[in-house]
Amino acid sequence: MRKFLVLLDDSRECLNAMRFAAMRAANTGGAVIVMAVIAAEEIQHGLGVADVMRAEARERIEAHFEVFAKWMRDRPKVEPELVIREGDPADELLAQVGEDPLIGVVVLGIAAEKGAKNPIINRLLREAGVLGCPVTLVPGDISKERLEAIT
Template sequence: MRKFLVMLEDSRECLNAMRFAAMRAANSGGAVTVLAVIPPGEIQHGFGVAEVMRSEAYERIEAHFEVFAKWMRSRPKVEPELVIREGDPAEELLAYLAQDPAVGIVAIGLTSDKTVQNPVLARLLRDASSLPCPITIVPADISKERLEAIT
């Protein structure tokens, strides 16, 4: 079974990448893995605060994931898997790709704002020739109808 890997972020481009991955998985008999990464700066260490912040970050991610998962289960009929890691998002994505050979495609959302850089996409493109699978870049401005047509 081919897995579509998509990163969970709070952005419009993430929404389209999720839609693309779910619809492609449904139409090809695949699965969706959603990777959420907690950057090191979100968890401050010291005085027992780190565990509280970590717990809150996990709860926030799980609630955010459930919004996407509910849609995936009801509309394209896909049961997504959530993977949560801590560290640099790009490095954790690359580590996950090395760990899970079932991942067949990484879906990354691309913002239409030319002033915003996507560090994960930049990192993947820097080493694109050594990746174990293709990257699909999903534009933020693509319509739901167009996504349905191409998936």
């Protein structure tokens, strides 16, 4: 079974990436892995503070994931898997792809604003030759109808 790996973050374009991954998985008999990364700078170290911050970040991620997961279960009938990692988002995405040979496509949302910067996409493009799977970039301003038509 081919898996679509999509990165969960707080961006607007994440919504369309989730939709695309779920619809493609449903239409091809695949699965969806939703990966979230807790960046190292989000966790302060010392005297148990790091554990509390880590737990709060996980709770926030799980709540955010459940919104997408409910839609995936109801609409395209896909049961997503949540993976939470800690570190640099690009490093962790590359590591996840390297660890799971069933990941067939990485799906990322891209901002509609001209000149918007995305360090994860920049890194993946630099290392695309070693990634081992295609990367699909989904525009943040594409309509639901258009997404449905192309998936």
